[in-house]
Amino acid sequence: MDLEEKVSWGAFVPWVLGCGYYLTALLRWDEGGSHWPLGRVLIGMLLLQVVYMIVVASVSRKEPRDERTRLIEYKGYKVAYLTVMTVFSGWLLWWYLPQNLKESPKELPALLAVWLGVEAIRMGTQLVLYRASVRA
């Protein structure tokens, strides 16, 4: 396993553990369970990541970030973008808007601005890259 892969695992595992713990605690909140506040969970995750990164960096061989590393990174961002935008769009169009459109809620312009803004950034970046030199 190379350094980049170890670093990715080090970022992923504490994140899943922290989010899993927090969500489980939230689901049990009604049953009288206790949970750390979100801030403490985040700090715990960050501490775990920092300690892991220090250990991994000290025992692993340093390697350059090459085109394959960057390509894997971009593909990760793409999957994350598609997942978030699909869930967000679905929630907005099929749940939020039908229930709240008649009342014109205050947060609606902000939600639409986020949606349109993200799409504008994606299309703008692609339009620039169509004319620029592209490399992984």
Next chain:
Amino acid sequence: MTKMVIANRIRRLRFDHGEMTQQELAVKIGATRQTIIAIEAGKYAPSLELAFRIADAFGVGVNDVFQREYNGAKMPE
């Protein structure tokens, strides 16, 4: 359309060049050892730039390192 597969002779060329290790080749071309492993296994097709760097590391042409194959058969000359 027939699927094109990029085959390579990197393992053979490494052997012919004093049993060069994957790590040595990686350092020579500025890539990671994982990338060399992926290219050798046919799991990653490098960019033209990286392909030239690999060829230069062995002192041969790109055609001597990479070959295109269509459904397992080499392209007819």
